[in-house]
Amino acid sequence: MHQQTQSMAITRELAGWIAGIRNADLPDAVRQAVAGLSLDTFGAGLTGHDEPWSQAIRGWADDGYLAPCDGGARAWGRRGRTYRAADAALVNGAAAHAYELDDFHNAKVHLGAVVLPAVFALAETLEVPPERVETAIAVGYETMIRCSLALQPALARMKGWHMTAVCAPLGGAAASAVMLGLDAERTAWALGLAGTQSGGLFAFACDGADSKRFHPGRGAQAGVMAAELAARGLTGPTQLFETGDGGWLKAFSESPKPERLLAGLGSDWHMPRTNFKPYACCGSAHAHVDGALRLRADWAGQGPIRVGMPAVVDVQCGYRYAPGSVLNAQMSARYALAVALLDGEVLPAQFGQARLADPKIIALANAIEIVRDPELDALYPASFCGWVELMSKNGEPLRAYQANPSGSAENPARMAAIRDKFRALTADVLAPAQVEVLIDAFGKLATTPVRHILAAAESVA
Structure with a gap:
């Protein structure tokens, strides 16, 4: 047997x-x-299917379509064709992440676009009680967050990894194992089979490529596949995390923290601290957008603008803005701040082609001075923090500091804001009565069958 990095059996525990x-x-x-x-993710997924990158992924699944023997799982809100569970998870995961409106945790991972598609796909194809759906979602989120924390996500990100793609197969597999009712041995196999599918590079940032849109859905697909294969008896490494040769932690991080996988497991839950997204841009820039919007009414409309960022965020989002793809703008903190100050919003409408090439936006975006702030480095990513400084109408400097984005759990109005966001996102595809039915259903996930939820959303064109 090869050397283990820890004496404890992390994977099995x-x-x-x-x-x-x-x-x-x-x-x-x-x-x-x-x-x-879950409501937030479902809203993003319902309205994300028509983006060209979502259509490409769904088209791939359509081309390989064979009627599943068990009836299959659907693309959310779409009548007709169904898919095997893993492919439905791919399609819906890509749709949920289609416009940077899905949730994220400070562990630098998108969660809902991975976990909910995996769980809902299996819920359509299995006869399981609704309460297991609620449990599986919670477990998938928690597992994925802990996997990212164990890698020290800011450090692993600087190696070029996209943390969502690295951790998604494990979150998807954990949730799917709950749905399938796997015992501990087969769950360990599922984690091992998921971990061997981990990967995903941040290279999309160089040109705004669509590969980022693919990552959550692919992770959901990999997780479902891993659990289903484990259920059939295919083994995966049961020392995935702790083995020294080819272990998951060692592969993705030069300085992993294995203890973070198990510390407080079952008593100290990380998943409630997941952030929802009020803005259609990279989550690492949300605190800065919050700051800009707070100062906007008093902004002089000219003068210097300085923005304080952790170094990792500058590398990821601080590049000079040039018109390109939608994703290129969504990942640009400069672009997000410019439209926040000019429009007072950072929503899908701000990312239309005409806006992407607007000379006024481009000029303002590239006039912003990015400041790498060591004090923010010490807080990030435990806090997705930042500050914005600009000139007021009376000529005085104004500064807004944000410790965490407004979509964080620290905001006491978060749940109401999520419901309002769902209403706004689905206004063009659902009748008002349907929207309220769905909001109510997601508030009762432990007693509401997933098939009822999906049927209530079927009028989406």
Whole structure:
């Protein structure tokens, strides 16, 4: 046997927790987070299918379509064709991440676009009680967050990894293992089979390529596949995290923290601290957008603008803006700040082709001075923090500091804001009565069958 990095059996202990948890074990804060974040993800997915990158991914799944023997799972809100569960997870995961409106955690991972498509796809093809759906979502989120934290996500990100893509197969597999009712041994296999599918590069940032849109759906697909294969008896490495030769932690991080996978497991839940997105841009820039919007009414409309960022965020989002793809603008903190100050919004309308090439936006975006702030480095990514400084109408400098974005759990109005966002996103595709039915259903996930939820959303064109 090859050397292990830890004497403890991390993979098996995590697998045992996943296999053993029951719905009654979920704290109220976790249930509330599952309800709100699932509603948020579903809204993003319902309205993301028509983007060209989503159509390309769904078209690939369509071309390989064979009627599933068990009836299959659908693309959310779409009548007709169904897919095998893993491919439905791919299609819906890509749609949920289609416009940078899906949730994220400060562990630098998008979660809902991975976990909810995997769970809902299996819920359509299996006969399981609704309470297992709620449990599986909570477990998928928690597992994926802990995997990213164990890699020290800011450091792993600087190696070029996209943390969502690296951790998504594991979150998807954990959630799917709960849905399939796998025992601890097969859950360990599922984690091993998921981890061997991990990957995903940040290279999309060089030209705004669509590969980022693909990552959550692919992770969801990999997670479902891993759990289904484990259920059939295919083994995966049961020392995935701790083995020294080819282990997951060592492969993706030069300085991993294995203890973060298990510390407080089952008692200290990370998933309720997941952020929802009020803006259609990279989550690392949301605190800066919040600051700009707070100062906008008093902004002189000219003069210097300085923005404080952690170094990782500058590398990721601080590049000079040049018109290109939608993703190129969504990942640009400069662009997001410019439209926030000029339009007072950073929503899908701000990313139309005419806006992307607007000379006024381009000039303002590239006039912003990015300041790498060591004090912010010390806080990030535990806090997605930043500050904005600009000139007021009376000639005095104004500064706004934001410790965490407005979509964070620290905002007491977060749940109401999520419901309002769902109403706004779905206004063109659902009748008002349907919207309220869905909002109510997601508030009762432990008792509402997923098939009922999907049927209520079927009028999407």
